[in-house]
Amino acid sequence: MELGLSGKRALVTGASAGLGAAIAEALAQEGVRLAVMARREVPLQGFVARHGAAAIMCDIADPDALDRGADAAAAALGGIDILVNAAGAAGPIGLGGDDAVWARDFALNFTAPRRLAERLLPAMRSRGWGRVISLTGNNETHGLNTAGAAKAALTFWSKGAASEVASDGVTVNAIAPGRLWSEQIRNRIHPDEAERARFIADNIPLGRFGDPEELAAVAVFLASERASYVTGTTITVDGGMARAVR
Known part of the structure; x- marks a missing residue:
């Protein structure tokens, strides 16, 4: 299937590892020219060497940076046609949590992707073509999580922004990942193999964690010409995971 992506220009945040890296790789395979953004330079070097991408070192939580x-x-790249907001971090917190933690995690998970999109959207609208794709999250979670609240705000913003720019040929969509086999899953969320197996048995009907490449395929579709009538929506990629995970 021809996706009409060859020669398009994309910026992918959080591209040093995990889902961002998988999305950047999938877009490059379709002939997209890439700028990859992350705080860590070393993990980007291999991607830059393979694809001739532009590496942008940036802490996206810093507005000026x-x-x-x-x-x-x-x-x-001479302009950006496709923005993929893949950077983010989970932040479990209890009632009465520190306001500074809430502010920090909202800055990373909501304000930064919104600000980045709003900076790039005017040029997309003037060209009559553009794609904004943001990774959000499961909005029916168990327990308080700063990132979950921020990603819910990003989902709401994406829906509203989509209606603002649709007449200009720009689509705005979100992808809600479930448990995908990434660095964050391996090292932070489910580091213990026995606990991981229990979680899968209790919560994921497909019986496994997903591969980042499976989510990347959805992102590539949303970026493509084939998805020109898809906007203001959230696509969940979670193996049928129970909504209120334990």
Whole structure:
């Protein structure tokens, strides 16, 4: 199937590992020219060597650094047609949690992707074509989580923004990942093999964690010409995971 992506220009945040890296690789395989953004330079070096991408070192939670990074990516590629907001981090917290933690995690998981999109959208609208794709999350979680609340805000923003830019040929969508076999899953969320097996048995009907490449395929579709009538929606990629996970 021809996806019409060859020669398009994309910026992918959180591209040093995990889902962001998988999405960047999948887009490159379709002939997309890439700018990859992350805080860590070393993990990007192999991708840059393989695909000739522009590497943008940036802490997206810093508004000034984010603006400079967006401008550098656009300058390196001559413009951005596709934005993939893949950077983020989980943040479990209890009632009465520190306001500074809430502010930090909202800055990373909501304000940064919103700000980046709003900086790049005017040029997309003027060209009459663009894609904004953001990784969000499961909005029916068990327990308080700063990232979950921030990602719910990002889902709501994506729906509203989609209606604002649809007439200009720009789509805005979200992808809600379940448990995908990434660095964060291996090292932070489910480091214990026995606990991992119990979680899968209790919560995931397909009986396994997903591969990042399975989510990346959805992102590539949403970025493509084939998805021109898909906007303002969230696609869940979670193996049928129970909504209120334990």
